[in-house]
Amino acid sequence: MLMTKIIALETYDVRFPTSRELDGSDAMNPDPDYSAAYVVLRTNAPHTDGQDALAGYGLAFTIGRGNEVQAAAIEALRPFVVGLELAAVTGDLGGFARRLVGDSQFRWLGPEKGVMHMAIGAVINAAWDMAARQAGKPLWRFIADLSSEAIADTIDFRYLSDALTRDEALALLRAAEPHKQARIAQLLAEGYPAYTTSPGWLGYSDEKLQRLAREAVADGFRTIKLKVGLNVEDDVRRCGLARAAVGPDVALAIDANQRWDVQPAIDWLRRLDAFDIAWIEEPTSPDDVLGHAAIRRGVAPMPVSTGEHTQNRVIFKQLFQAQAVDLIQIDAARVGGVNENLAILLLAAKFGVRVFPHAGGVGLCELVQHLAMADFVAISGCKEDRAIEFVDHLHEHFVHPVQIRDGRYIAPTQPGFSAQMHELSVRDYLFPGGRVWKTLAQGDLQPAASHG
Amino acid sequence: MLMTKIIALETYDVRFPTSRELDGSDAMNPDPDYSAAYVVLRTNAPHTDGQDALAGYGLAFTIGRGNEVQAAAIEALRPFVVGLELAAVTGDLGGFARRLVGDSQFRWLGPEKGVMHMAIGAVINAAWDMAARQAGKPLWRFIADLSSEAIADTIDFRYLSDALTRDEALALLRAAEPHKQARIAQLLAEGYPAYTTSPGWLGYSDEKLQRLAREAVADGFRTIKLKVGLNVEDDVRRCGLARAAVGPDVALAIDANQRWDVQPAIDWLRRLDAFDIAWIEEPTSPDDVLGHAAIRRGVAPMPVSTGEHTQNRVIFKQLFQAQAVDLIQIDAARVGGVNENLAILLLAAKFGVRVFPHAGGVGLCELVQHLAMADFVAISGCKEDRAIEFVDHLHEHFVHPVQIRDGRYIAPTQPGFSAQMHELSVRDYLFPGGRVWKTLAQGDLQPAASHG
Numbered sequence: 001m002l003m004t005k006i007i008a009l010e011t012y013d014v015r016f017p018t019s020r021e022l023d024g025s026d027a028m029n030p031d032p033d034y035s036a037a038y039v040v041l042r043t044n045a046p047h048t049d050g051q052d053a054l055a056g057y058g059l060a061f062t063i064g065r066g067n068e069v070q071a072a073a074i075e076a077l078r079p080f081v082v083g084l085e086l087a088a089v090t091g092d093l094g095g096f097a098r099r100l101v102g103d104s105q106f107r108w109l110g111p112e113k114g115v116m117h118m119a120i121g122a123v124i125n126a127a128w129d130m131a132a133r134q135a136g137k138p139l140w141r142f143i144a145d146l147s148s149e150a151i152a153d154t155i156d157f158r159y160l161s162d163a164l165t166r167d168e169a170l171a172l173l174r175a176a177e178p179h180k181q182a183r184i185a186q187l188l189a190e191g192y193p194a195y196t197t198s199p200g201w202l203g204y205s206d207e208k209l210q211r212l213a214r215e216a217v218a219d220g221f222r223t224i225k226l227k228v229g230l231n232v233e234d235d236v237r238r239c240g241l242a243r244a245a246v247g248p249d250v251a252l253a254i255d256a257n258q259r260w261d262v263q264p265a266i267d268w269l270r271r272l273d274a275f276d277i278a279w280i281e282e283p284t285s286p287d288d289v290l291g292h293a294a295i296r297r298g299v300a301p302m303p304v305s306t307g308e309h310t311q312n313r314v315i316f317k318q319l320f321q322a323q324a325v326d327l328i329q330i331d332a333a334r335v336g337g338v339n340e341n342l343a344i345l346l347l348a349a350k351f352g353v354r355v356f357p358h359a360g361g362v363g364l365c366e367l368v369q370h371l372a373m374a375d376f377v378a379i380s381g382c383k384e385d386r387a388i389e390f391v392d393h394l395h396e397h398f399v400h401p402v403q404i405r406d407g408r409y410i411a412p413t414q415p416g417f418s419a420q421m422h423e424l425s426v427r428d429y430l431f432p433g434g435r436v437w438k439t440l441a442q443g444d445l446q447p448a449a450s451h452g
Numbered sequence: 453m454l455m456t457k458i459i460a461l462e463t464y465d466v467r468f469p470t471s472r473e474l475d476g477s478d479a480m481n482p483d484p485d486y487s488a489a490y491v492v493l494r495t496n497a498p499h500t501d502g503q504d505a506l507a508g509y510g511l512a513f514t515i516g517r518g519n520e521v522q523a524a525a526i527e528a529l530r531p532f533v534v535g536l537e538l539a540a541v542t543g544d545l546g547g548f549a550r551r552l553v554g555d556s557q558f559r560w561l562g563p564e565k566g567v568m569h570m571a572i573g574a575v576i577n578a579a580w581d582m583a584a585r586q587a588g589k590p591l592w593r594f595i596a597d598l599s600s601e602a603i604a605d606t607i608d609f610r611y612l613s614d615a616l617t618r619d620e621a622l623a624l625l626r627a628a629e630p631h632k633q634a635r636i637a638q639l640l641a642e643g644y645p646a647y648t649t650s651p652g653w654l655g656y657s658d659e660k661l662q663r664l665a666r667e668a669v670a671d672g673f674r675t676i677k678l679k680v681g682l683n684v685e686d687d688v689r690r691c692g693l694a695r696a697a698v699g700p701d702v703a704l705a706i707d708a709n710q711r712w713d714v715q716p717a718i719d720w721l722r723r724l725d726a727f728d729i730a731w732i733e734e735p736t737s738p739d740d741v742l743g744h745a746a747i748r749r750g751v752a753p754m755p756v757s758t759g760e761h762t763q764n765r766v767i768f769k770q771l772f773q774a775q776a777v778d779l780i781q782i783d784a785a786r787v788g789g790v791n792e793n794l795a796i797l798l799l800a801a802k803f804g805v806r807v808f809p810h811a812g813g814v815g816l817c818e819l820v821q822h823l824a825m826a827d828f829v830a831i832s833g834c835k836e837d838r839a840i841e842f843v844d845h846l847h848e849h850f851v852h853p854v855q856i857r858d859g860r861y862i863a864p865t866q867p868g869f870s871a872q873m874h875e876l877s878v879r880d881y882l883f884p885g886g887r888v889w890k891t892l893a894q895g896d897l898q899p900a901a902s903h904g
Contacts, residue, residue, distance in 0.1 A: 029556045065528065065557035066568060072524040073567065076517065104481045111710070111738070111761060114566015115525065116518060116593035159737040162746065163713040232839040258563070285611040286563070288765040289741060291774050294614065309563060314739040321742050 002259035004054065004086040008042040009078045011071040016362065016394060017062060019441060025203035027229030028257040032063035033154070035431070036362040036393060037070035037119070038421060043086055050363070054086065054133055057419040058126030060118040061333045061361040065348065067431065073119035073186045076106070081123060090131035094154040097124045097339040101156065113311035114167060117336055124337025127369065139189075140373035140418040143338070144180060150171035160347070163317045169346045176381055183377045191408035192373055193387040195253070197224035199242070207242055211296040213245040220407030223251035223278060223387050229259035232268050239275040258282045262291045264329035266298035267350045279303040279327055279356075286310050292324035303327060308358035309334065313343045319446045320351040327386075329358040332367035341371050342379075349380045360391035365402045366418040369409045397425035441445070456506065457536040460494040461530045461575070463523040466873070467883040468814065469892060477655035479681030479785045480709040484515035486846060489522035489571070490873060493536055493578045502737070506538065506585055507870060508747040509871040510578030512570040513785045513813040519883065525571035528558070533575060543581035546606040549576045551850040553608065565763035569788055576789025577819065591869040592639075592825035595790070600625035603830065606791045612799070615769045621798045628833050635829045643860035645839040647675035647705070649812060651694070654679045658693055665697040672859030675730060675839050676704035681711035684720050691727040691755035703730035710734045710761070714743045723746055729804050731755040731779055731808075739877035744776035755779060757782060760810035761786065765795045772803040775866060779838075781810040784819035797827045806834070812843035817854045818870035848875035 019031035019278040023295040041056040045361050060070045089096050100120045109116040132142040148170055157166050216224050226242055284291045286309035296304040307329030319325045330341055330448030357372050359365040376383040395401035399420040403410040428435045471483035493508040512522045532784035541548050553571045561568040584594040604622050612661040651664030668676050678694055680687040736743045736762035748756040759781030771777045782793055800807050809824050811817040828835040851872040855862040881888045
């Protein structure tokens with residue numbers, strides 16, 4: 001019998017010309033072209049309906065320039081992946097991740113941060129996708145059905161033991177075991193709360209902001225988020241307009257995308273006290289643990305948050321140790337894959353910090369929903385005190401796009417991690433040679449209608 | 453008259469097969485192939501002696517795999533550099549650096565860390581090389597001759613203002629002004645202290661360790677450094693052998709290259725108390741500010757240090773704020789170029805922390821000597837309480853290699869930043885197509901004699 005092996009690692013530089021619409025504009029990112037360094041791991045398994053049913057899909061999200069560097073970093077991992085027996089990878093996802101993250105030569109390029117770490121995360125996520133497909137389960141369910149020991153085995157506790165040991169992680173996981181089945185049923189019935197950033201981009205007019213905010217509430221969202229940080233008078237006005245539009249019972253979060261130094265953040269945020277802010281996200285550098293702690297003390301009781309750019313578990317650990325945040329974002333495609341996100345979720349559970357996953361971009365909603373749902377079932381046991389970000393954007397390029405109903409994510413039921421893109425989308429948006437980019441280069445600034 | 457412009461950005465993936473010799477082996481890096489993603493900025497200036505005398509040279513140092521990713525990241529910067537007027541770059545090195553570091557799309561790949569930040573640092577350093585060549589001065593002297601305002605203008609104070617404002621930096625620089633000329637004369641006469649890591653690699657036998665340690669002292673070095681962290685009993689023995697070899701008056705530092713978690717570091721280091729350790733370098737993750745602070749409290753009075761992998765000024769700021777280190781390393785090719793290293797040197801001066809620059813690798817000695825010397829002349833005014841690392845390795849590939857005499861770096865006098873490599877070295881060690889790598893691939897495991 002033929003042993004199933006990984007026989008190819010393919011990368012694609014996929015870019016969407018979003019800068020032409022000002023979707024996604026914020027105080028630090030005025031003109032993003034949402035992009036994915038997309039990776040496909042192919043196997044020699046017999047095809048089903050013409051498809052490599054066990055193939056694994058992953059991506060690193062970028063906002064344009066440099067996406068080719070991100071793709072090159074994924075390419076560099078090929079010799080570590082191609083030729084491996086599938087069962088050896090999916091049966092030891094912890095060992096697979098540790099070999100990639102721990103390679104001494106790649107490690108020099110971080111360690112555990114930036115382009116190389118995101119590349120490793122994309123490949124690790126593709127391996128989890130394979131494992132979930134092989135098991136015939138959506139990733140959240142695949143994780144939830146692992147034993148506590150098996151989950152702990154996937155995690156690298158290096159540099160964590162002063163805050164979370166393997167034994168403490170096991171105790172948290174075991175405490176969640178008794179109600180797993182009930183929570184799975186609950187999740188399938190109720191979905192998971194979502195919040196939306198769609199009304200809040202800086203490029204939008206006041207009228208569009210209020211209209212989209214009202215629509216969000218009508219669509220069932222209980223939290224909306226506004227981008228802030230360009231001009232304090234504008235922010236006072238926009239927060240007021242948003243609060244008026246949504247009423248007193250909908251949560252209003254704000255996001256400065258790393259715009260400020262410590263004292264300027266405090267001064268600016270005190271001007272927004274009146275609007276009952278649910279959290280201020282990324283007030284300053286994502287590397288500045290002590291800065292976040294100082295800001296949190298300075299703006300209390302306004303909750304402080306960060307995480308979408310937090311490079312790895314070591315910074316998250318310190319955010320908790322320094323009491324620098326009230327809640328965190330996690331990002332499915334920034335850190336070292338599912339494994340490191342499980343470590344971060346366990347740290348958050350231990351320190352009693354709520355998680356509001358970062359999404360939007362390209363495929364980030366599709367991916368991160370699985371992590372939030374696995375957290376609910378197998379780790380924290382909580383979901384109604386938190387929400388996953390939702391931006392209604394670019395989902396049509398995914399084979400299994402997220403489903404939102406009444407402001408909630410519906411739990412995915414298809415096998416895998418939901419990262420697979422339509423082949424036609426990959427072909428059309430390939431940079432720079434795909435149809436859409438060729439058309440744009442020819443001066444037709446209106447991209448062709450997207451697939452789906 | 454023709455305006456001088458930058459007309460090309462060239463990158464080269466240069467690797468040296470050092471893993472075959474176990475030079476450079478430590479607890480985390482067992483088999484490095486010292487490498488450089490080397491960048492050349494060419495101008496259209498009339499050639500002198502057949503040379504583009506104003507060309508700028510820079511490099512990112514890696515240890516092998518992934519050097520092609522690092523080179524690709526430098527390539528991605530080409531559109532930001534080629535076509536610029538030389539005078540606009542060298543006359544506004546602060547603006548040039550801010551445009552590269554601040555580009556929103558590249559920023560997503562960090563921000564300010566890892567592959568993309570090292571690439572930006574290499575190009576910024578090449579621009580400083582051009583500026584110093586244009587001025588006909590070695591880089592250290594070029595910096596020292598700038599006004600305090602001009603130095604401050606090169607620095608991005610974003611995220612620093614809670615620890616160091618532009619005004620505070622200016623006050624430090626101005627305080628150093630009166631004795632600049634005397635210190636320049638002193639530096640040219642005395643050189644700058646060096647320390648050596650050559651005896652201490654983990655791959656070496658006890659006999660070789662002791663022989664090299666004695667030779668180092670005979671050569672005039674007053675500090676040597678040993679790699680530790682693989683086995684505590686070995687470390688106790690090796691520290692004892694080294695201390696016996698050098699006597700009580702030579703400083704003995706140790707370097708764990710990020711090997712430990714917090715409590716294991718404390719337990720291990722207490723076993724080495726008897727050897728009067730000058731500093732323990734990189735006891736844990738370079739990202740773990742609070743971990744270093746805990747280790748420092750746990751091993752006092754043994755001095756604690758880190759920095760060669762510290763990603764940017766934001767982490768350095770916190771190391772100082774948290775009193776996590778007694779001294780730091782800086783690395784010329786890890787952060788965002790000369791500009792960010794000046795910010796770090798000013799932070800260190802403000803917090804009264806000594807600097808022992810990291811070197812070795814490929815070209816790191818050549819580069820970092822300029823920063824240490826500029827610090828002595830224009831910032832801290834100190835040099836006899838600190839030392840630059842020296843490893844006698846791969847210098848023959850550089851056009852202006854470092855000169856060491858009696859355990860001291862001789863101040864360079866040739867114009868520029870000393871990063872230029874011999875063209876023949878670049879050609880021979882180009883990966884994978886250069887002569888040396890082709891020969892190795894053909895099974896002849898002994899690399900041909902190196903150039904120079």
